[in-house]
Amino acid sequence: MATRWDETWHRLLMWTSGQGASERLAAQVVLSEGYGRFDPSHPLGGPDDKKDAVMRRDGMTWIMAAYFPRGQQAYKTIKRKFELDAAGIVANGVDGIAFVCNQELSPAQRADLLATAGGECDIYHLERIVAILDRPEMRAIRAQFLGFDSNDNGQAELALRRQLIRERIDLFAGAIEWLAVKPKWRRNKDSKFFILEVHGIEGIYAQFMREVDGVHVELVT
Structure with a gap:
């Protein structure tokens, strides 16, 4: 920076x-x-x-x-x-x-x-x-x-990098939804969601939330 x-x-x-x-x-x-x-x-x-x-x-x-x-x-x-x-x-x-x-x-x-x-x-x-x-x-x-x-x-550069990474994460989320991947998903206690946690991508931590029926995938950071 x-x-x-x-x-x-x-x-x-x-x-x-x-x-x-x-x-x-x-x-x-x-x-x-x-x-x-x-x-x-x-x-x-x-x-x-x-x-x-x-x-x-x-x-x-x-x-x-x-x-x-x-x-x-x-x-x-x-x-x-x-x-x-x-x-x-x-x-x-x-x-x-x-x-x-x-x-x-x-x-x-x-x-x-x-x-x-x-x-x-x-x-x-x-x-x-x-x-x-x-x-x-x-x-x-x-x-x-x-x-x-x-x-x-340096914040503009960081924001650009984060945006590019988010786009990749969105693609990943779409692939998970399409494949209906359930292994490695953690059931969120007291909710209808499964959680998939992602660490270490350019310092970004992200969570994917998926409904139990596998229809809806949401990125939560």
């Missing part, structure tokens, strides 16, 4: 989820910023012709490049990666590039990258991405890609 006010910053900078997840997170970032007609290349690996995606905004065609190394890199390393990605502007015959990276970049460094882009350029550096992901409407994206929700200290 998140314990720091700047948890988004830390999890982005110390990225450990690989290239595929970084491209898909970058996609959500640029889509939230008004880019459209988003067409990814190969997030899970494969030739991409100097682009991670092609998209449209303001009447122009852009490519997207995602760069999420683990930890802060030297500026010369970041610039070299940017130059390789920016070469995709000419290679793909587009107007510009959106460079999405989990790196700290000073205003002077951003200006230097813009000057070498060779076309339109939109740089999403670490602090800019943090500001975007910390918006309330990006809660689900934080939970999916960073594993927490900065507004409620």
